[in-house]
Amino acid sequence: MSANRIRMLFVLALMAFAVPAAAQTGSITGKVTSGGKAISGVTVQAVSGLRTVAAAQSDENGDYRLTNLQPGSYAVTARLIGYGAARNDNVSVGSGATATSNITMASAPTQLNEVITTASKQPEKVIDAPAAVTVITAVQVQERAAVNVADHVVAVPGVDVARGGIARSNIVARGFNNIFSGALLTLTDNRFAFVPSLRVNIPYLSPTTNEDIERIEVVLGPAAALYGPNTAGGVMALTTKSPFTSQGTTLTVDGGNQNLVRGSFRTAWAPTPKFGFKATYDVFHAKEWDFVPTDTIGERKPRDRDVNRQGGEVRADFRPTPASEIIANYGRSMAGSAVEPTGLGPAQVKDWVYQTYQLRGRINQLFGQVFVNTSDAGKTFLLNAVQPGTSCPDVVDRACIIDKSSQLAAQVQDGFNFGARQRFLVGYDYISTKPKTDGTINGRNEDDDDITENGAYIHSVTDFTDQFQLTAAARVDKHSRLENAVFSPRVALVFKPIENQNFRLTYNRAFSTPSTNNLFLDLEANRIPTTGTKLFGVRALGVPSTGLTFSHACTGGVGNGLCMKVPTAFTGTAAVQQLPAQAALLYKAAFGAAGAGLIAGLTPAVGAATAAQLIGFLAAQQPTSAEVGTKLRVLQSNTTFLDVAPTDLRDVARLKPEIHNTYEAGYKGIIANRLQISVDGWKENRKNFVGPLIIETPNVFLDATTLGGFIAGKLASIGIPAAQIGVLAPTIAGALGGVSGSTTAKGVPLGVVNFNEANSAGSDVIVTYRNFGNLDLWGGDLGAELLLDQGFSVLGTYSYVNKNLFPRSEVGGVQDISLNAPANKHSVTFKYRDENNGWGAELRERHVDGFQALSYISGNVRPYTLIDAGLSWRPSTLNGVLLSVNGTNLANKIHQEFAQGGLIGRLIITRLQVTF
Numbered sequence: 018m019s020a021n022r023i024r025m026l027f028v029l030a031l032m033a034f035a036v037p038a039a040a041q042t043g044s045i046t047g048k049v050t051s052g053g054k055a056i057s058g059v060t061v062q063a064v065s066g067l068r069t070v071a072a073a074q075s076d077e078n079g080d081y082r083l084t085n086l087q088p089g090s091y092a093v094t095a096r097l098i099g100y101g102a103a104r105n106d107n108v109s110v111g112s113g114a115t116a117t118s119n120i121t122m123a124s125a126p127t128q129l130n131e132v133i134t135t136a137s138k139q140p141e142k143v144i145d146a147p148a149a150v151t152v153i154t155a156v157q158v159q160e161r162a163a164v165n166v167a168d169h170v171v172a173v174p175g176v177d178v179a180r181g182g183i184a185r186s187n188i189v190a191r192g193f194n195n196i197f198s199g200a201l202l203t204l205t206d207n208r209f210a211f212v213p214s215l216r217v218n219i220p221y222l223s224p225t226t227n228e229d230i231e232r233i234e235v236v237l238g239p240a241a242a243l244y245g246p247n248t249a250g251g252v253m254a255l256t257t258k259s260p261f262t263s264q265g266t267t268l269t270v271d272g273g274n275q276n277l278v279r280g281s282f283r284t285a286w287a288p289t290p291k292f293g294f295k296a297t298y299d300v301f302h303a304k305e306w307d308f309v310p311t312d313t314i315g316e317r318k319p320r321d322r323d324v325n326r327q328g329g330e331v332r333a334d335f336r337p338t339p340a341s342e343i344i345a346n347y348g349r350s351m352a353g354s355a356v357e358p359t360g361l362g363p364a365q366v367k368d369w370v371y372q373t374y375q376l377r378g379r380i381n382q383l384f385g386q387v388f389v390n391t392s393d394a395g396k397t398f399l400l401n402a403v404q405p406g407t408s409c410p411d412v413v414d415r416a417c418i419i420d421k422s423s424q425l426a427a428q429v430q431d432g433f434n435f436g437a438r439q440r441f442l443v444g445y446d447y448i449s450t451k452p453k454t455d456g457t458i459n460g461r462n463e464d465d466d467d468i469t470e471n472g473a474y475i476h477s478v479t480d481f482t483d484q485f486q487l488t489a490a491a492r493v494d495k496h497s498r499l500e501n502a503v504f505s506p507r508v509a510l511v512f513k514p515i516e517n518q519n520f521r522l523t524y525n526r527a528f529s530t531p532s533t534n535n536l537f538l539d540l541e542a543n544r545i546p547t548t549g550t551k552l553f554g555v556r557a558l559g560v561p562s563t564g565l566t567f568s569h570a571c572t573g574g575v576g577n578g579l580c581m582k583v584p585t586a587f588t589g590t591a592a593v594q595q596l597p598a599q600a601a602l603l604y605k606a607a608f609g610a611a612g613a614g615l616i617a618g619l620t621p622a623v624g625a626a627t628a629a630q631l632i633g634f635l636a637a638q639q640p641t642s643a644e645v646g647t648k649l650r651v652l653q654s655n656t657t658f659l660d661v662a663p664t665d666l667r668d669v670a671r672l673k674p675e676i677h678n679t680y681e682a683g684y685k686g687i688i689a690n691r692l693q694i695s696v697d698g699w700k701e702n703r704k705n706f707v708g709p710l711i712i713e714t715p716n717v718f719l720d721a722t723t724l725g726g727f728i729a730g731k732l733a734s735i736g737i738p739a740a741q742i743g744v745l746a747p748t749i750a751g752a753l754g755g756v757s758g759s760t761t762a763k764g765v766p767l768g769v770v771n772f773n774e775a776n777s778a779g780s781d782v783i784v785t786y787r788n789f790g791n792l793d794l795w796g797g798d799l800g801a802e803l804l805l806d807q808g809f810s811v812l813g814t815y816s817y818v819n820k821n822l823f824p825r826s827e828v829g830g831v832q833d834i835s836l837n838a839p840a841n842k843h844s845v846t847f848k849y850r851d852e853n854n855g856w857g858a859e860l861r862e863r864h865v866d867g868f869q870a871l872s873y874i875s876g877n878v879r880p881y882t883l884i885d886a887g888l889s890w891r892p893s894t895l896n897g898v899l900l901s902v903n904g905t906n907l908a909n910k911i912h913q914e915f916a917q918g919g920l921i922g923r924l925i926i927t928r929l930q931v932t933f
Contacts (some may be wrong), residue, residue, distance in 0.1 A: 023300040043110040047118045048075075049103075056097065056122060057080025059689045062806065063091045063108075069806055074690075085831055088112045090550075095120045095689050096804055104853045137597055145511035147488045147521050148240075149697045149798060150163030150685055155258070160857055160889035162271055162903040162928035164301070165220040166233065166255065166278075169232070172844040172863055172880045173815040174798040175237045175251075176201075180357060181839075181918035183275055183303040183324050184221040184256075190237050190250035191699075191796065192818055192838035195709045196358045196872055196917055198531070202240070202247055204254040206346065207428075208375050208388040214422035214452035215392070216247070216532040221355065222371040224328040224348030226269050226299045228283045228930075236797065238699065239679050240306070240529030242490035242507035245446050245472045247702075249527040249677040259284035261336055265897075265932055269299075273926035277303040282329075289335050298329030305356065306919045315414075315547035316400040321365060325353035328371075334664040346375040351395075358917035360710035360872055361399060361542035361557050361784070364418055370394030373822040382432030382442075385826070387425070394420040399541050421453040422533075442476040452533045455779055460539025462559065468533060469497045486511040496530050496674070498562070503528045503674050517687040522680075529675040534708060535559055535786045536672065539776055542784070545652065545716070545766060552584045552610070555652070556781035557710060561774070565669040565713070565785060568773035574598035575647045576663025581717050581768035584780040586610075593780045596768065600647040600719045602639050605717055607634035607753045610765045615752050623743050625685065631745065634735065640727050641723045646720035649770065650757060651831045652782060653713050653875065658764075660757040661715050661831045666770065669713060669787045676704040691804045700795040705788040710870040711832045714783040716766035721747075721754030789828045794820050794836075812846040821868050832871065837915075839866035839880075855891035860884075865914075877917035884908050899930040 018748035049059045061081045063071040069085040070091070083093070088111055095103040100122040108118045150175045158169055171178045177194055179187040187198040194200065199216040205225050211218045212262035229471035235254050240248040264285050278301075285295035305322040313320065328350025335343045355366040370393045377386035394408045398416040409417035430444035448470040448626070456463045474492035481487060490507040509523040538557045543555035558565070571580035574597035581598040588594050596602055608615070619628035650658035651664075683697040729746040737745070755764020768780050777783050796818035804810050821836035828834050844863035849856070867880040889901035902925065906912075909923040 025262045041112045042085045042087060043112060043114045043116065044086060045071075045091065045093060045108055045110060045116045045118055045541055046385050047081060047093070047120060048079045049122060050079055050082060050099060051122045056100070057102075059095050059097045059120075059122070060087070060690065060804075061120070062094050064094055064807070065089065065091055082229075082734075086110045090857065092553060093118045093120065093121055094807075097122065097899075102488075102808060102850065102852050106853070134929075147234075147486075147511050147523060149237040149681075149695060151176075151235045151800065153235075155231050157229055158230045158233070159899060160901050161887055161929065162273075162901050162926040163221070164277075164303075164391070165227070166230075166253075167220050168232060168905070170235060170253065172812075172814055172846065172861060173235050174800040175816050177838040177842075178233060179915035179918065180921055181614065181915055182305050182356065182921075183919075183924070184301070184326065184355060185276070185357060185918075186220055187915060188218060188253065189838065190222070190235070190253075191701075191816075192836035193250065193795075193819065194837040194915070195707075196222075196360050196870075199247065200250050200529075202244060202250075202252045204252065206255070206257055206375065207377065208373060209424065209426065210255070210388060211390075212371065212392045212420070213390050213424035213741045214420065214450055214454075214533045219352075219357065219371075221301075221324075221326045221352055222328075222350050222369065222415045224330050224350040224371065224373065225255060225257060226281050226283060226297045226329060228281050228299075229257045229295070229297045229330070230924050231256045231263070233296045233408075237697065238523070238681055239507075239528035239677055241505040241526035241677075242474060242492045242525065243442075243444075243476060244492055245448075245474075246470065246496070246503075246528055246530045246674075249529055249675070257330075258285070258295070259330075260295040260332070261287045261290075264293075265833035267930060268927060270931040271926050271928050273303075273924060275304045275306065275924065277301075277926060279876065280794045287334075293334040293336075294332070296331045297327065298327070300327040305640070306922050308356075308919050309913060312917055313400075313728040315543070316363070318365070318400060320356050320363070321354050321367075322356075326355070327351055327353070335697065341378070343378040344374070344376070345375075348373045356400075356919075357397075358915075359399070361540065362401040363917055364397055364399050366394075366397050367399055369393070370395060376642055383429075384431070385426045385427075385429040389423060389425050391423045392420050394418045399542060401485065401547070410455070412457060413818040417457055419457040420893045421455070423451050423453070425449045425451075429828075434524040438480040440478045442474075444476075446470075446472045450533060451591075452537065458540055459533070459559075461730065462537040462539050466499075466533060466537040468536075470530070472496050476507075484513050486513070494528070498536055499530065499674055500671075503676075519683075519685040521683050521818040523683075525677075525679045525681070527677040527679070529677070529707065531560075531672045531674070531707060531786070533559075534670070538785075541781065545782065550586060552586055552780070553716070553766065554779065555784060556777070557784040558776055560669055560672045560786055561776070562671055564671045565772040565774055565777065565783070567666055567668060567770065568595075570773075571595070573642065575649070576666060576770075579663060579770050580773070581772075582771045582780045586660065587767060593778070598649075598717055598768065598770050599642045600717050600767055601642045601645045603717075604640055604645060604719065605636055607765045609630065610767075611752055614721075618748060618752055619745060621747070623741065631732070631737075632749075635728060635731060635749065638727075638731055639763070640724075644723065644727050646723040648720045648754065649715040649758075650718055650766075651715045652757070658716065658718075658755065658757060659768075659832075665825070665829075665831050666713075666715070667787075667830060669772075669785060672707065672786065673705045673788050675707050675788070678702045678704075687783070692801065693803040696797070696798075696799050698795070698797045698870075701793070701915075703794075704790070706790075706792050706834070707786055708789055708834050709837075710784050710786060711830075711872065712782055712784050713787070713831060714769055714781075715770040715778075715831065716782065717770065718764050718766060719754040721750045721764070724754045725750035729856060748781075787830065789823075789830070789834060792823055792828070792834070794818055808850050808852075810848045810876065812848065815841075816844040817841055833869070834840040835871035837868065837870050837872075839868050839878075841866040853893075855893055857889040858887065860886045870916035872916065876913070878913060878915060881910060881912040883910060883915075897932040899928065899932075901927075901928040901930075 059075040075081040189200045266284040269281040281299035288295035298573040330348035332346040352369040375388035397418045450468040472494035476490040488509040495502040511521040538559040545553040568580040569578040579598040681699040799815045823834040846861040849858045864882040887903040904925040
């Protein structure tokens with residue numbers, strides 16, 4: 018048989034088998050709708066087990082067709098960004114037959130289609146907002162068993178979360194974190210969520226429970242034009258559930274390692290269409306992870322590792338008409354026990370109570386509210402300054418943190434529409450802050466530390482066309498303690514070429530005002546040395562309206578006549594003396610302070626008797642300032658000093674508002690109905706940046722080099738052999754003069770170059786704030802989510818800042834300035850969701866680069882990479898039941914996320930929640 022005939026028979030055989038096979042396949046057709054309207058672009062798949070056997074997209078009429086299906090039973094799934102996944106099970110396909118399976122998709126907005134209000138103070142889709150916005154939904158908050166809100170925003174682009182323990186976290190946006198941080202304006206139902214006078218966000222003091230959170234909106238970048246001062250990094254706004262739209266009772270029980278137990282209760286009902294009521298409460302207890310041993314040096318009482326908090330809210334809603342509402346809210350929380358780092362060292366929190374009272378109302382676009390937040394620090398005290406045997410609150414004990422402050426805020430806003438393309442918002446804000454510390458935190462400033470702030474704004478949105486939108490805003494604010502009013506403009510141009518695509522260019526000018534701590538702090542927080550006879554106090558001072566200036570009135574002092582204040586222990590007088598900043602004047606005092614320890618250090622080399630004789634001889638000498646020089650060193654922590662030059666010392670001027678000018682370009686969009694993405698690039702200039710608490714006044718030391726030469730000469734004059742001098746002279750000079758940065762032989766501080774101000778009288782080392790010059794930085798943020806088949810998706814985030822450390826050679830002063838945040842961080846999350854069977858799961862990797870955390874108490878944060886995972890299940894047979902488990906740091910990588918923070922380990926929390 019020829020080759021051609023063989024080929025022909027083979028082809029005919031294939032056709033003979035193929036024709037019957039084609040006749041045996043079937044198809045599935047149908048229409049995809051939502052709310053009765055056809056949806057195009059929906060990915061529809063036929064699934065058999067775990068295998069996708071056919072796929073198609075719906076056309077402009079919502080119709081789809083799946084072909085070449087073997088006879089059998091299939092599940093038909095439908096997915097489209099902006100809608101919840103839909104699934105029809107048990108669709109039977111017969112041989113050569115066409116089955117019909119119509120699909121109804123429920124609207125379940127994704128991140129970019131979520132309706133928000135924070136970016137423009139009016140409802141709009143995320144994708145339309147003229148800012149970078151991330152939304153965390155109520156479902157995400159419920160299913161992720163977590164301690165507080167920080168756990169829900171840890172992977173948000175541009176957000177820095179520094180966890181300090183089980184419940185303690187700092188949350189900022191785009192850096193400039195601090196130990197006592199309030200840089201990110203945090204709102205709950207439009208009211209401030211920070212501690213009133215301290216302006217610090219402490220998540221565990223919030224009375225809002227996780228079960229009552231409707232959504233969390235995080236807006237990156239300056240928001241001063243709408244929200245006023247202290248919004249340069251952005252706004253994090255929590256919205257709680259309405260009793261009209263979320264009725265019923267929810268009970269939650271969480272449990273985990275570290276003895277973690279949490280119970281929560283929420284109930285809401287609306288007996289009439291016009292009246293609704295809700296109440297929430299939760300109780301939390303856990304055992305803190307270990308602390309860094311070196312962080313506890315100098316503490317006079319052991320830390321309490323128990324973490325306890327409880328709190329809740331009650332709220333009543335009244336809706337006289339469909340277009341109006343009146344809401345009254347009261348919240349109270351109490352932190353029974355926790356360790357809270359501060360700019361002056363760790364504080365042991367005991368029975369700290371935070372309360373909020375709010376009344377707000379709306380008629381159409383007219384909105385008004387008044388709220389009062391109060392704080393009572395209870396028995397809280399500084400661990401490194403506590404006087405044994407004394408219990409707080411006690412105004413005599415300098416360790417007690419007495420804070421009974423309050424803040425009253427009133428706001429009104431109205432909106433006007435001119436046709437379909439022009440909208441205006443106008444508003445006015447009033448804030449009154451009244452610190453009350455009983456002479457502890459604000460010390461001698463207690464009777465003159467109130468602050469009032471007034472601000473007014475206008476906000477315009479113009480739709481030039483369906484594609485181009487211009488947002489413009491302007492705001493003026495006046496702070497009672499600042500010289501001039503501050504003007505904050507905003508301009509944003511948004512281009513939307515097609516549906517679900519958004520390009521924007523923005524300019525924002527924002528500002529931050531000095532806090533009450535910046536202005537009025539007056540507290541002795543530590544001492545030098547930390548044990549034994551006290552030589553110097555470490556006092557934190559706010560900056561008065563006159564500023565803080567160094568005295569140059571002492572002839573012969575280094576740095577053009579600098580003066581030093583000398584403690585009574587060195588002069589033998591009843592009062593602190595002011596002398597020229599010359600260490601040689603206190604040469605003998607240095608020998609007296611070193612005492613027996615200096616003799617003990619020489620004993621191995623020459624014996625105790627000889628050592629005593631030599632020290633006695635040397636102590637009787639008196640060098641001139643030409644023979645022994647002066648070294649200025651600034652305390653860096655409890656154990657180290659850093660050399661500074663006299664030229665590094667600068668007067669501290671009256672504080673000014675910190676001005677932020679930010680340019681930003683961004684894109685948000687949905688691509689191919691599978692990928693949603695947001696990209697933001699920004700450039701910022703910060704003028705008059707208010708730095709963290711840093712020590713500005715150096716201690717005076719003997720210069721070890723010239724001191725060694727002087728001692729060597731004196732020892733040679735009495736016949737000490739050269740070999741012995743080579744050992745003795747540097748040993749004595751090192752013990753008295755010290756070595757810069759040393760953690761062991763740090764020398765004897767003899768005086769302090771202090772400010773010439775009434776509140777800095779005495780031999781106190783001064784820790785204070787100052788405005789720094791211009792800081793320029795730029796960065797970018799990326800967030801993306803890709804929908805895969807079978808209910809899977811993958812999310813990624815990346816954030817970058819070009820510079821996170823500003824050396825003192827660049828900004829001036831005696832210390833470097835740090836962003837206190839990483840230059841790089843990213844996260845990758847894999848998610849799975851089966852809507853029909855109630856399953857949800859996520860696996861997340863997140864990485865944070867290392868950085869220097871610089872303040873009065875500083876430290877290096879090492880880079881860390883963590884693995885988190887979560888699993889949730891809503892059984893279809895048990896309506897209203899949620900079971901979930903969430904684990905952070907599953908590999909148990911022991912790490913520290915900020916200076917003074919605890920050693921963070923693995924945390925696994927399980928949740929049982931019942932709603933009825």
